[in-house]
Amino acid sequence: MIQSPWHHHTRQTPSLPNNPTFKKSKPPNQIPTMEEGSHTIQVSGMQFSYDATSPIFFDFNLNVSPGSRCLLVGANGSGKTTLLRILAGKHMVGGRDVVRVLNRSAFHDTGLLCNGDLAYLGESWSKTVSSAGDLPLQGDFSAEHMIFGVEGVDPVRRDMLIELLDINLEWRMHKVSDGQRRRVQICMGLLHPYKVLLLDEVTVDLDVVARMDLLEFFREECEQRGATIVYATHIFDGLETWATDLVYVQDGTLRKSEKMAELNELNHNPNLLSVVESWLRSETKIEKKQPINSQSPLKTSSPFDASPFRSTRHMAYYR
Numbered sequence: 004m005i006q007s008p009w010h011h012h013t014r015q016t017p018s019l020p021n022n023p024t025f026k027k028s029k030p031p032n033q034i035p036t037m038e039e040g041s042h043t044i045q046v047s048g049m050q051f052s053y054d055a056t057s058p059i060f061f062d063f064n065l066n067v068s069p070g071s072r073c074l075l076v077g078a079n080g081s082g083k084t085t086l087l088r089i090l091a092g093k094h095m096v097g098g099r100d101v102v103r104v105l106n107r108s109a110f111h112d113t114g115l116l117c118n119g120d121l122a123y124l125g126e127s128w129s130k131t132v133s134s135a136g137d138l139p140l141q142g143d144f145s146a147e148h149m150i151f152g153v154e155g156v157d158p159v160r161r162d163m164l165i166e167l168l169d170i171n172l173e174w175r176m177h178k179v180s181d182g183q184r185r186r187v188q189i190c191m192g193l194l195h196p197y198k199v200l201l202l203d204e205v206t207v208d209l210d211v212v213a214r215m216d217l218l219e220f221f222r223e224e225c226e227q228r229g230a231t232i233v234y235a236t237h238i239f240d241g242l243e244t245w246a247t248d249l250v251y252v253q254d255g256t257l258r259k260s261e262k263m264a265e266l267n268e269l270n271h272n273p274n275l276l277s278v279v280e281s282w283l284r285s286e287t288k289i290e291k292k293q294p295i296n297s298q299s300p301l302k303t304s305s306p307f308d309a310s311p312f313r314s315t316r317h318m319a320y321y322r
């Protein structure tokens with residue numbers, strides 16, 4: 004039974020609605036599947052640049068299958084956040100066919116984010132002030148005010164998330180710790196039952212119990228509802244058995260996209276951390292990619308390059 008959110012309780016993994024056992028997953032054949040051969044996320048021939056000279060992504064391709072829990076790994080600056088933001092429709096990249104989520108254009112189809120099918124949990128709730136670093140929220144809001152302010156939410160799912168994340172609804176958001184603030188942020192991001200969830204290092208502030216419970220919840224979401232998750236992280240504890248797929252990027256280049264079960268290196272290494280460590284240590288500089296407006300035979304300039312609708316991060320400000 005869901006207890007009052009104000010009630011102090013020991014931290015137990017709550018049950019999902021209609022699933023009193025929670026830990027028990029339904030057999031894989033109950034996962035709702037898309038058409039044979041289709042992917043939840045399809046990126047084809049993508050190029051993206053923050054400035055006009057050196058693209059981060061050049062002819063980048065990626066497919067993510069429905070129901071997968073896909074880890075996105077790579078060194079600092081390799082492009083993970085940028086990729087997740089592109090998948091979340093925050094940057095316009097090329098035409099409608101280049102970045103597709105649930106068979107819709109990630110950027111152009113604003114309904115994807117608005118109806119909650121696509122959820123993105125990224126930057127923490129803080130603002131960067133140049134001389135002072137990151138500052139937390141300044142407004143005096145309660146956790147309850149924030150969470151209950153989200154409309155059209157299933158109250159059972161909301162109560163379950165409040166319990167899962169062990170949120171005290173009386174928390175004042177400007178006074179709580181980073182991890183507590185992060186829990187409220189995660190709760191709000193998960194209120195709608197998304198089909199695709201993009202996670203950018205969201206568990207970084209969480210204690211080990213909150214992190215493990217959240218990962219277990221995500222597993223249930225994939226196995227029961229067929230949700231698809233892409234999760235960028237540098238923390239690999241417990242992810243060997245959690246993830247179904249792994250994508251490794253180096254300097255915006257796709258180095259690996261594999262099923263975890265087929266990752267042979269896991270048989271010869273103690274854990275995923277040591278596998279990824281060995282990849283990153285052996286990285287050598289990737290030859291500079293073609294500039295986005297290059298006159299090379301690979302990419303000819305088009306009249307579109309000069310257009311105000313050319314792919315650019317400035318389009319992100321419309322989101």
Ligand SMILES: Nc1ncnc2c1ncn2[C@@H]1O[C@H](COP(=O)(O)OP(=O)(O)OP(=O)(O)O)[C@@H](O)[C@H]1O
Nearest residue numbers: 053054059077078079080081082083084085086316
């Ligand atoms: N707003 C921006 N303007 C210009 N360049 C940027 C911007 N954001 C990121 N970059 C550059 O894009 C590259 C990829 O950055 P990104 O944040 O996607 O990397 P990341 O893999 O998420 O790194 P980390 O592991 O440190 O989070 C980096 O070289 C970075 O300097």
